Amino acid sequence: NPCPKKQVITRDPLPLKLKPIEINLSVIGPYIDYLKEKQGVNNVFVNGTTGESMSLSVEERKLLAEEWCRKAKGKMDQVIVHVGCLSLKDTQELAHHAAQIEADGIAVIAPSFFKPSSADVLRTFLQEVASTAPTLPFYYYHVPSVTGVNELIEGIEKVIPSFRGVKFSGSDLMDLGQCISYIPPHWSVLYGIDEQLLGALVMGVHGAVGSTYNYVGCHVNKLISAFETGDLVQARTIQFKIQELVSFAIKLGFDVGVNKQLMNELSGLDLGPPRLPVMTCPAARALAIKQKYDSIFPE
Numbered sequence: 001n002p003c004p005k006k007q008v009i010t011r012d013p014l015p016l017k018l019k020p021i022e023i024n025l026s027v028i029g030p031y032i033d034y035l036k037e038k039q040g041v042n043n044v045f046v047n048g049t050t051g052e053s054m055s056l057s058v059e060e061r062k063l064l065a066e067e068w069c070r071k072a073k074g075k076m077d078q079v080i081v082h083v084g085c086l087s088l089k090d091t092q093e094l095a096h097h098a099a100q101i102e103a104d105g106i107a108v109i110a111p112s113f114f115k116p117s118s119a120d121v122l123r124t125f126l127q128e129v130a131s132t133a134p135t136l137p138f139y140y141y142h143v144p145s146v147t148g149v150n151e152l153i154e155g156i157e158k159v160i161p162s163f164r165g166v167k168f169s170g171s172d173l174m175d176l177g178q179c180i181s182y183i184p185p186h187w188s189v190l191y192g193i194d195e196q197l198l199g200a201l202v203m204g205v206h207g208a209v210g211s212t213y214n215y216v217g218c219h220v221n222k223l224i225s226a227f228e229t230g231d232l233v234q235a236r237t238i239q240f241k242i243q244e245l246v247s248f249a250i251k252l253g254f255d256v257g258v259n260k261q262l263m264n265e266l267s268g269l270d271l272g273p274p275r276l277p278v279m280t281c282p283a284a285r286a287l288a289i290k291q292k293y294d295s296i297f298p299e
């Protein structure tokens with residue numbers, strides 16, 4: 001029988017929402033205060049992975065970037081706006097806009113549907129973007145699945161004079177070390193895997209950009225200070241705590257939606273849910289992770 005009558009639905013249907021979740025600009029100001037005062041975070045990287053940039057329209061990304069820049073003035077040292085899109089034209093439009101709103105820098109991830117077929121092609125794509133905002137420090141957002149970073153940055157200053165560094169979200173320390181040893185002193189490599197930042201600090205990274213710094217920022221600042229004063233025992237202790245938290249979260253299921261809910265719970269602000277296809281985190285999961293957080297990092 002090709003058309004069985006009995007259909008057994010064993011899973012709860014996904015909640016259907018007719019309208020997409022809207023952006024909420026009004027929480028950005030209070031969130032900046034929270035980051036600065038409670039987390040000791042003085043630089044922000046906006047409209048990236050955690051900000052669900054790939055799920056937002058160009059117009060929404062402009063509104064968000066503008067509000068971040070406006071509210072961060074005098075409070076944050078730098079606002080770096082991620083402007084990467086699948087479309088070169090949209091990316092250029094956002095880069096141009098970032099310059100207009102006086103962002104401190106832009107970052108671009110490689111397009112991920114039509115992936116650049118070589119480092120040369122990617123370099124050309126980045127060059128086309130950077131030339132739209134030639135005065136803004138330019139960071140390449142490196143996620144290793146697309147191309148190797150080292151073949152990309154070799155000679156990049158010749159085609160992108162505004163090039164200032166890499167947001168490095170790879171775990172390969174050899175690749176990271178080669179990147180750091182190649183770059184001139186006025187560039188930065190910012191590390192993007194929060195649970196192993198200490199290893200990257202040893203290799204020489206200049207900073208860190210990570211989703212969990214929304215709520216472990218204050219602890220990571222202590223980790224970095226401990227590292228800088230040579231107190232590796234203390235630095236490791238903090239790193240291991242972050243690892244414990246992240247591995248607990250991964251076991252329960254950790255994604256951008258869960259992170260969003262943790263940002264809600266731990267900031268005490270109502271930042272809202274994520275937008276589909278990112279799913280809202282089940283309340284029980286966020287609560288369990290928050291309890292774990294409280295036990296690892298007691299007040």
Ligand SMILES: CC(=O)N[C@H](C=O)[C@@H](O)[C@H](O)[C@H](O)CO
Pocket residue numbers: 049050169192193194195209210211212246
């Ligand atoms: C893929 C991804 O979102 N990476 C984030 C930043 O780049 C990290 O902050 C991770 O979320 C974090 O290291 C936890 O695994």
Ligand SMILES: CC(=O)C(=O)O
Pocket residue numbers: 045047048049050051192209210211212
């Ligand atoms: C954390 C980060 O780097 C991002 O959201 O893109």
